[in-house]
Structures are given as structure tokens and as C-alpha cells.
Amino acid sequence: MSDLDQLTQSLARNLKHWRGERKFTLDALAARSGVSRGMIIQIEQARTNPSVGTTVKLADALGVSITTLLDYEQGAQVRIVPPDQAVRMWSTSNGSYTTLLIGSESGGPLEMWAWRLMPGDQSASDPHPDGTTELLHVTAGVLTLVVDGESCTVPAGTSATFEANVPHAYRNDGEEAAEMTMAVSVPPVR
Secondary structure (H helix, E strand, O other), X not given: OOHHHHHHHHHHHHHHHHHHHOOOOHHHHHHHHOOOHHHHXXXXXXXXXXXXXXXXXXXXXXXXXXXXXXXXXXXXXXXXXXXXXXXXXXXXXXXXEEEEEEEEOOXXXXXXXXXXXXXOOEEEEOOOOOOOEEEEEEEEOEEEEEEOOEEEEEEOOOEEEEEOOOOEEEEOOOOOOEEEXXXXXXXXXX
């Protein structure tokens, strides 16, 4: 079974589990997430591999991290995730990518990401639930961070944080790769 097939199976199993855990009907999860009922059915039946945006919407609506939806083993006091088990969530033919490094459910979902954006590439995100915070540290190049339509330049060595309940995007307007580490904290489902 390929990595993509394993990822699809894990997502199907865990989406069904967490929807049941939250006692959400298909219609309730669709309404909370903005993902169609039909798409949720296809995901739960492992008949499709949804986009990163769709996966984020479902995780946010369930109040769990993407890591939890992708089936990382949890329970030990220290959890080690080797590099070959980090999950590549998005990539472009230019060499841009995001990698989910690790996540935790303690106190609400918390995720750590590694990003690389090649010159001219960008990644946009829909608003996350109220109370979601993103923290990032640029380690190479210059990142253009766009939050609710306002652009900020974040050069290497600089950190930024913002409330992510508004549309936001990460863009590389420079001529060299921009790299960052990002943490996302999502409030627990109420």
C-alpha cells in the first residue's frame, strides 16, 4: 500500500471516529466545516484524498489537529516523530511545500509545521475558528504574510504571530526560497 493510500485510509478511519466521538451527524459536520455532506461521505469511505484546505476545515470543525486525523500514535509521555514520518501536506512543482512535523491534542490541538515557499509561490488559507493563533519564525529568505488583506514583510530571523480567524496567506515575493517553522494553536471544541 502506498503512503497516499495509507494516508487516505487513516483519514477515513479517524474522520469517522472523531465525528462519532463528537456525536456529529454528517449534516452537522458539513454545516460546521463548510465541507459538503457528499465529500465527507467520500472521505469516510476512503474514496478520495481531499485537499489540505478541506482537511483543515474538517479538523477545525471537529476541534482536533490534522495530526490526529492523519493517525499518529499517541499515548506515550514522549512521542518521537522521525523525519520520514512527517507528513507532506502541500507542494508545488517549483519546490514549495508544507510538512506537518508533529501535533498534540493536550489543551486543544497544537501543530508544528515546516514550510518552504519558492519565489513567486503562495499558499492561502480560509479563516480558522475564533481563538486560533499562528506563530511563525522565518529561517531563510523573506516571507510576505497577508492577514485579512494587510501585507507584512517578515525577513529571516524574524518571528510573527496573529489570530488566524480571518483569511490569511503566505507568499514569497523575493528571489530566493523562504523557509519558516510555524505553530498553530486551535481552541478545543466547545
